[in-house]
Amino acid sequence: MFNVCFDIDANGILNVLAKDMTTGVMWNITITNDNKSRLSNAKIERMVWDAKRYKAEDDAHRNKVKAKEALENYAYNMRITINDILSMLR
Numbered sequence: 049m050f051n052v053c054f055d056i057d058a059n060g061i062l063n064v065l066a067k068d069m070t071t072g073v074m075w076n077i078t079i080t081n082d083n084k085s086r087l088s089n090a091k092i093e094r095m096v097w098d099a100k101r102y103k104a105e106d107d108a109h110r111n112k113v114k115a116k117e118a119l120e121n122y123a124y125n126m127r128i129t130i131n132d133i134l135s136m137l138r
Contacts, residue, residue: 049068049069049070050066050067050068050069051066051067051069052064052065052066052067053065053066059081060081061078061079061080061081062078062079063076063077063078063079064076064077064078064079
């Protein structure tokens with residue numbers, strides 16, 4: 049069993065303290081807001097621009113997938129109906 053405490057200061061620094069209740073061993077980790085692993089504003093803007101740029105292609109692909117699924121469902125239902133009719137005729 050562990051006891052874990054979280055503390056966030058005004059600068060966004062997260063301090064985590066964990067204690068193993070059976071052995072008494074404690075661990076401490078500090079997570080800072082260094083922005084090294086975050087996306088830059090330029091990268092975010094580029095991703096938004098790409099999303100807008102490819103929206104029409106995405107919509108067209110989505111419509112094709114929906115049409116294919118509708119056709120597959122129709123074919124499946126027709127197969128079931130035909131099999132039902134054939135089984136009644138036998």
